[in-house]
Amino acid sequence: MELYKLDLYEASKGIKDRKFSAQELFESCRERIDSCEGKINAFITRTDNAEPITENPYGIFAGVPTVLKDNLCTNGIRTTAASRILGNWKPPYDATAWKYLREAGAVLMGKVNMDEFAMGNTCGNSAFGPTHNPNDISRIPGGSSGGSAAAVSAGYVPFSLGSDTGGSIRQPASYCGVYGMKPTYGMVSRYGLISYGSSLDQIGPFARTIRDIQLVMSVLAQYDPMDSSCFREKNPDFTHHEDASIKGKRIALVKEFQNFTLDAPIAEAMKKTQKVLEENGAIITEVSLPVVSKYAVACYYALAMSEAHTNLERYDGVRYGYTVNDAAGIKEMFERVRSYGFGSEVKSRIIAGTCLTEPSRCDEYYVAATKVRTLIAQEFIRAFGECDFILQPVTPSLPHKIGEEDEDAMKGYETDLYTLPVNLAGLPGLSFFTGYDDSTKLPVGLQLIGPRWSDSEILNAGMILERHLGSPKIADGGVK
Amino acid sequence: MKLSREEVNDIALESRLLLTEKELDGAVKYINNFLDILDSFKELDLTNVEPFSFAEALECPLREDKVKAFTNTQGIFNESEHVDGSYFKVPRIMED
Amino acid sequence: MSELTFTPVIGIEIHIRLKTDTKIFCACSTDTDAPANTNICPVCMGLPGSLPRLNHNVVEKGMLAGMALHCTVQPRSLFFRKSYFYPDLPKGHQISQCDLPVVADGYIEVHDAEGKLKKIRVNHLHLEEDAAAMHHSASDGRLEGASTSYVDYNRAGMPLGEIVSEPDISSSAEAVEYAMNLQRRVRYAGASDADLDKGMMRFDANVSLKCSDGRWGRKVEVKNMNSFRALERAIEFEIKRQKKILQSGGEVLQETRHWNDAKGVTSASRVKEFYRKFIVEPDLPPLIVNQEWIDRVTAMMPEMPDVRANRYVHDMGLTQEAADILTDDKATADYFEACVKAGANPVRAANWVRTEVLRVLNETQKKISEFRVKPEVLAEIVRRVDDRKLSTTQAKEVFDYMCANDCVLDDVVKKLGITEGGVAGNALAEIISNVIKANPDVLAEIQSGKDTKGKKFKFLQGLVMKESKGQAKPQEVVEALTAALKK
């Protein structure tokens, strides 16, 4: 048995029980990466050339390899957010989430691909070229955390971290056939996460089993004073309870979403999953989310871009990243650095964000969007008065082929309708595996969302689903 | 068309972005399309709705006023091509 | 047609550095003497991924400053992002409470042209971060033609309170009094050192003119004043400039102008007006100040200078002038009160402090906290003069000695040959004997009976008094000298 195939729980247990060494696991993963990476292109920076370094041989991740989305700062290791503008920036500090993993003994194999500054859902909008879906290398892995999803799906590492601003964990998880968790906003410290939409961003894990997601969450979900939006009073319990039950839980479908068309494999997965839930004692109900279904997309983009353009104001070439040395004046310097450094999609979003927050338009657009967000959050609170979880698709269709991006950018955004309301309301969402589509052999994922702080309950439900729907397999990574 | 090419270009300049013709075409389309979608907000009565600021009644945590020097300032300096002695330098700015 | 008259309408924005050990959003030191770019970290350098963390003490100092200006603390305030591109702003935006400040609605009193008290309303004080310091000179110190500006990020993230007045000010004199009064009050409150030389207090003024024919000039924002004198001159310049324009039928443009202190003029800012828009700072939840905290800070507030001066006049019998001088600086007033508390007569202690103490501090360029003569000691000196144990001349001699040397009062008295309770008995006899010995010719004249008018006797008496440093009692000197001459 090749060691790279082990999941996080098995790998860490194997090392502790001295069935194999961290070195052997490390080498197995490295070989796996070497054999697939030419086809997948998940990495921006590999750090697996040295010996495996574990900071804590007794930690729960001792010696287990991992990768990080390249918008998480790593001390002394290049961090690019997949943008030319960061050049070869080596942060002088670690993101808290990575620090927690490091302290638990995890070994860093590298920094992985994403859409530039997390703006996109294909992982093709990167200064380092597109990442390919390990299940079918002609297809996108989804994004923006496509590299993190692909790396776990292809068996590079048993788990990875990504970030989710409007679906950037859940959508690639579903496209690549792994589990992906977007935690409650405030559960995981954002310190050291290169911001996109600060009030929407949240770091979360990818893994091939629910138990592994629980393990990573138990390490990530710690209070961090460095992030003022991190909650102090919560002490979530991510223990893996084999006997967890969903008996009597009310699991709702969204009434308004029933009118939208879904590709056949996804519609089938919805039916199959409802059946499993009912067989395990859950009650399928319906909730209504009229404002969410109609206004969430507009609201999300208005806020994400308003925040993003201010988050991206700092890239001026003075203190770090790409720069020019022969500018005649400061304005010219900033213009040249930013015009060359940012990709087109990022530029469009910066301009859109600037436009929305101009004094003349601010009330009409930005302020209106903050009010719509209040309505959306309230609508979810009402809905969760009537149900425990909501079951819904992650996307209406399976991953498309690379290069077949929709011409109309805004139409692409509408496919985010199932994921981004979760970020607007700061809710937790789990993207889970339901099986493979018969004709395309592509994995099909769905989503379970719950009220704020219900992360561990969602994972309990996810565990039951995994038991009945099966766990995903490692994708062949185009090796076959 | 809500915003003209000139207006979009002006906004780009405010954001310190020089666009190619192609980028400008893209941005004009992108923004006007976007603003059309945002016009849907007008269907909602938002007069008595509070702007959303944080997901819960969250208070700003306060840090104790105690000096803790950052130990890796060299790591900051190493990343800039504009270090001159102990200063960062930029093209001259005329003050008045 | 009657002569046109113009009424200046002036509002002032004052930035003060709040007195804390660390910056507003990170744990870097606020030490202004640190070498360039040593107090920096990912947060104040605006590195990707860094997040702000609000300093408790910044809020508290902001509350103290606000209370010193009769403001009300707001239970809920919020931070915003104020965008502009400039290399002194590491994030490309400033985090500022501009739209929803922590304290609001106060006032400061100034004297108007007729000398009557007038309230200048303070709209609010908001918390914000300072920008980095820029030096626009070549590395060899050359200013003209230098092609490079240098950035020192030590100042980036220093805590500021921006105090915005209503446009209630009508002259440069009122503006200066407003600013000085504000400085005194925030210093009293311990909220800021407001040291102008260290850039801890900076002024911007909004100046417009209202014309008697009903025309209103547009608001001109004048920036870059770093001293009271600059504030005064900039406003006067601007009033004159705008008046000229309006008199000739022209129109005053709404613009931002820079004060050039060396040239004594304002000029239109060459930098395009910063384009400003605010979004809520998504990395900082609302700042909540509860009543308990407000109560605690209220209890910390010291008596303000005007209240204190009133008390000195009414309870201690000081003149208004003396009271104003003593209360100008809190440490001086505290020193004076400590003297009084230690038993000194208030009026005489006040005289000592405002003349002698302030003179020595001025001569030696020292702060009262470093002053050698502690208030209890000065009180003792004042008391001894009252008890005639020291003459005024001796007291000043003792005081001067103690200002220059580390020592205790009694030792100084001894060292300067001053005997407690006057010079009498043997000590007096010794002085007389020495005086007589030193003047044998005068002695001979007296003994030969030539001193019929007593002039020579008075001469010796004066010498004895001088030798005793004015401490001997005249009657005793006459008696002892008469006896000695008879020997």
Ligand SMILES: [Mg+2]
């Ligand atoms: Mg300000």
Ligand SMILES: [Zn+2]
């Ligand atoms: Zn700092």
